Amino acid sequence: MLGPVLAGLLGTLAPAFGYMPALGGTTFSLNAFEALFAWPGLSSAVGLSLGVGLASTALSLAIVTLICAGWADTRTFAMVERLLSPLLSVPHAAAAFGLAFLIAPSGWIARGLSPWATGWEQPPDLLILQDPAGLSLIFGLVTKEVPFLLLMTLAALSQVRAGQSLRVAQALGYSRVSGWLKTVFPLIYRQIRLPVYAVLAFSMSVVDVAIILGPNTPSTLAVQVVRWMNDPDLALRFQAAAGAVLQLGLVIAGLGLWRGLEMAVAGIGRRWTASGARGHRVFDQGVRGLALGLGAVAAIAVIAGLAGQVAWSFAGLWQFPDLLPDGFTFRNWQRHGARLAGPGLETLTIAALSTGLALLLTLACLEAEHRHGLRPATRALWLLYLPLIVPQIAFLAGFQTLSISTGVDGGRMAVTLAHLVFVLPYVFLALADPWRAWDARQDTVARALGAGPDRVLWMVRLPMLLRPVLTAAAVGFAVSVGQYLPTLLVGAGRVPTLTTEAIALASGGDRRVIGVYALAQMGAAFAPFALAVLLPRLIWRNRKGLLNG
Amino acid sequence: MDDGAAPSLGLRLEQVAISLGSVRLMALDCTIGPGEVMTVMGPSGSGKSTLLAAITGTLDPAFAMRGRIKLNGRDLAGLPTEAREVGILFQDEYLFPHMSVGANLAFGLKPGVKRRGARRAKIEDALAEVELSGFADRDPATLSGGQRARVALQRMLLSEPRALLLDEAFSKLDTGLRAQVRELVFETARQRGLPVLQVTHDHSDADAAEGEIVHL
Structure with a gap:
C-alpha cells in the first residue's frame, strides 16, 4: 500500500516544483506555486474545502454517535441499521444525483410544495444546488458518511461489551444517553478513529460529489485541481500539481485541527464525566428523537433520490410543478x-x-x-x-x-x-x-x-x-x-x-x-x-x- | 531409538515441559499404553488444553515446549498436524456445517479407500456401528447432541488415528447421555488399542476412565 501512494506522491511533488521533462520542465522552481497563489479564487476554495470537510465529518459523527447512544440494542436500532446499511453500496455519484433531483428548485420537494404553498408556477431562481456555502454538498456527504460510520461503529460495539457498561451506568442512576456517552463512547471512538480520519480526508478532497452538488464560484480546491489537470493547456499541469500538493497540506492541516478538537472535546468530556451528572430524562428523549430524525432524513433523502432517478429515466413529458410525469415511457432507455x-x-x-x-x-x-x-x-x-x-x-x-x-x-x-x-x-x-x-x-x-x-x-x-x-x-x-x-x-x-x-x-x-x-x-x-x-x-x-x- | 530397544508402543511424553515466557505451566513424564486412558485434571487456565495443542502440533508460538512427544516410537516434533495420526474430540463436535453427515465422514475416511462404492459402504458401516443407519444425507445441524457426538467419533475413527485426545469431550452432554457416549468412546479405544489422553475438570469422567489421573 505504501509503494503506490509514495510513488504517486513523488510524481506529484516533482512537477509541483517545476520538474517534468516530458513537458519541458527540467529545473526546479517555485513558479507553479506562484501561479497557484496568484489564482484569485484560492482562499475561498481552500476555506470551502476545509469547512465542508470539518462540518460534514462532525455532523456525520454526531448523528451516528447519538443514534447509538440513544438506541443501541433496541428494536428501533435494528431497523435503522437495516435501513442504512444498504445505502453504503450506493455509489457517491448516484446518491448525489438523487439528492440533486430532490432539492433542486425544480426538484421533487419544490414540486410537492408548488404551487399551493409557494405560489411558484415556474421553478424559482434560487441557488439551492451548488450554493456558495457548500450546504448541499455537506448534506450530500453526510447522507453517505452516516452509513459508513454507523457500520464501523457497529463493528466496534461488538468488541467493547457496550451493553454491560451501559447497564452498570444505568444501575448507578445514569440516563441512557449520558451513561452511553460517558462509558461507551470513549472506547468506541478509539476504535473508529481511523475511519473518522478517512471520512474527514475524503470529504475535504472529494471530487465527484463536489462537481454535482458543490459550488462553482469558486469550486472546492480538489475540483479546481482536476479542471487544471484536464485543461488542454498542458502548462497548467504544473499549477495542478502545486494545487495537489496544497490539497495534501490542507488535509494534513485538517487532520491536525481535528486532532486538536478531539483533545478539547476529550478534556470537556472528562470534566463532564467526573462531575457525576446523571442526565435528564427529558433531555434524553429529545436527543433520541433528534438523532433518529436526522438519521431518517439521511436515509430517506437517498432513497427518495433514487426513486426520483427511476421516475426521470422513465419520464415522458414532465412539466413544473407536476408531481409526476404525464406518462411513463421506455424511450429514454431505448x-x-x-x-x-x-x-x-x-x-x-x-x-x-x-x-x-x-x-x-x-x-x-x-x-x-x-x-x-x-x-x-x-x-x-x-x-x-x-x-x-x-x-x-x-x-x-x-x-x-x-x-x-x-x-x-x-x-x-x-x-x-x-x-x-x-x-x-x-x-x-x-x-x-x-x-x-x-x-x-x-x-x-x-x-x-x-x-x-x-x-x-x-x-x-x-x-x-x-x-x-x-x-x-x-x-x-x-x-x-x-x-x-x-x-x-x-x-x-x-x-x-x-x-x-x-x-x-x-x-x-x-x-x-x-x-x-x-x-x-x-x-x-x-x-x-x-x-x-x-x-x-x-x-x-x-x-x-x-x-x- | 537411541537406546537400541524395540520401539515402545503407545503415546510417550518424555520430560515434556511447557512454559509461557518465564512461567512454567506444567511438566510431565509418562507413557500411555495401547488401550489405556490417562486423565489430566486441573482448573481452567491450568494449561490442560495447551498440553493437547502441543501433541496435535497447534501450540501457539507464544508457548515454548521442551522434551519429546513420541507416538509408537515416532518423534512427533516438526510434523504437521495432519501427519501426526492423532485424533481429537472437543466439547463441541465441530462437524463441518456445510457438509452432510455422510460428507463429514468421507472427509475423515482415508483416501486409500478409492472406489466410490467401497467408500460409501465404509461410511454406511460406520453409521450403522453407532445406530445411525440412513443418516448419511442429513444436515448435521438437525441432529441431537448425542447423535452429533457419535458422528464426530466415527469421523475421527475413519481417519485411523493411532492415539486419541479428549478435550472436555463430554462436558456438554447431560448426565445420562454423558455416561453412554463416554462408555462408547472408551470401549472403542480399548478395542482398537488406542492410547487415550483426556483432559477434564469432571471427576465422573476421570473415574469412568479407570486409568492414571494426573493433577496439574
Missing part, C-alpha cells in the same frame, strides 16, 4: 441503452478484475497470518488506511505524471491497478474480522483428520466463510464501480465507465439521461450485494448451521 453497453461492460470488467485481485491478495495475507501464527499489528492498520486518508488527487496526479513520462499511458490494466489501491483496503477490512473470528479448533479437527492446510482452506474454511467472502467481494465491487478520479486521471479520459460518463453528463443537466446512467451505475454496484445475500442462501439452503450466523 435511446441511451445502446450507448450504455460499452461503459457498462468496461465498468464490470474493471470492477471484476480489481475485486478478484484484491480478494486474492487479502486471502493470501489472512491465510499466511493463520498458518504462520502471525499477529496483526496496529501499525499495519495505518498502512491499510493510507490510501483512504491521503487525498486521491495528491497521488493520482502523480500516477498521471508517471504514466506520461514512462509512456505507459492509461489503458484498462492501468485503471484496474489504480482501482486496486482503493479496493484492497475495503476488501481487507470487510473480510479480516470474520476470517479471524473463525474457530481455530475447526482447523485443528480438520487437520487431525489428516487434511493438509490447502485442503482445509478449500474444503472447509472457504465454504464455511462463503457469505463474508462474497460480502467482501461485493464491497470491493461497489468501491470500484464508484471510482471517479482514478478512472478519469489514470485512464487519461479514454477508459469510459458508467461513473465517468454520468459525471460528464452532470453539467448538461438532462435529467432523463442522468437518471438512466445513475441507475445503471447504482445497479452495477448493488447487484453483487444482492448476490452475496442470495447465493449463500441458495447454496446452503439445506444447511441450517450456515443460514443464520
